[in-house]
Amino acid sequence: MEPHATPPAWTLLMPLKPLARAKSRLAPTAGASARAQLALAFAQDTVSAALACTAVRDVAVVTNDGQAAEALAALGARIVPDAPDAGLNPALAHGATAVRGIRPEAALAALNADLPALRPGELSRVLEAAARTPRAFLADAAGTGTTLLSAMPGQLLAPHFGLRSRARHASSGATELFVSDAVSVRQDVDTEADLAAAVALGVGPHTAEALCRGTGPSPVNTA
Template structure:
């Protein structure tokens, strides 16, 4: 991303446990949006060529597989209209909900949250990017455990411009406003910015070849790692 970093006021430092207490029930439902694979990750087109849809699916598979290993996650719900992605993500154990393609990213997330709460009894929900191929479950545990202290909270991306995670407690509207400089908009909406330092894998979304190189340095999941040698990096 080329957008500038917009500084925000510093919040007081609080410390949280990195994982739930022994025996604590996983409380969070993750909602992840995924475009039809033919349209996804357009900024990777030059580097990937015809491999782009397959790589977009690899990102999502690695992200969901890691998320489902998190001790704090009860379920992952993916909002997509892509039949191949839907089948493969469901095989991993994700719930899949049809998207409203013309309505956009934030409408898809709001729809996913509504389905999660009305049909699956979800309380606390977290919208998360589906392009976090280096995601580590223990880092997701840290973020969600910290977020549980606030009605709404968010985590900025590596560039401190966008958002990779937005959370809402049970009974609280998520009010997603992803896209572009969403860090500023989520902060302006009253969501608390989480400032955890040691969670690089959950901040590293992948939109460009530089992003992918950085994710590979962190260590991606197996689906992305298998395709990376075929990408012109």
């Protein structure tokens, strides 16, 4: 694909499960209330870092959670109700249709809402690479999943998130991105080990505060 004359201004689609059901794989370490607070804090840090990224035009969060919608709208995100309420991929497909209904030529990227160490400069580099190909994806830190899936104008997003989504996005024809210095875009948090890895990278202020409330101090990502 020819590089675009001007880099696209991306709309990010961020799916967020109702907080009461989110982050179930943290159950061995955190109770229900702490998990909900962490899920919201991860989303707040992800949205804040995404909106601070110069390549990002706007962020649309696809969620049916009222508390999260209010908190994320206060940070500047647009909220798209998860009308299908049928899981992650239907939520993303619905969000893509909603955005393209308003801006048919939008460059779209789905980004998981559980990237509490996300750094705007690293996201910029990933989106710059994504702009060179019609549909692209970035594998998660574990190496089996996906944290970002992009679709340039005129391309359907066609999300295949879930178990072994790295292989399924590759099979769907999307180009895998290999971007150096982008670890924070790949570090999603599902398990306690993921959380420790994110803390080692430096989490954003909402997550740091939630961790302080629940389990003691942790480093803050101020980048």
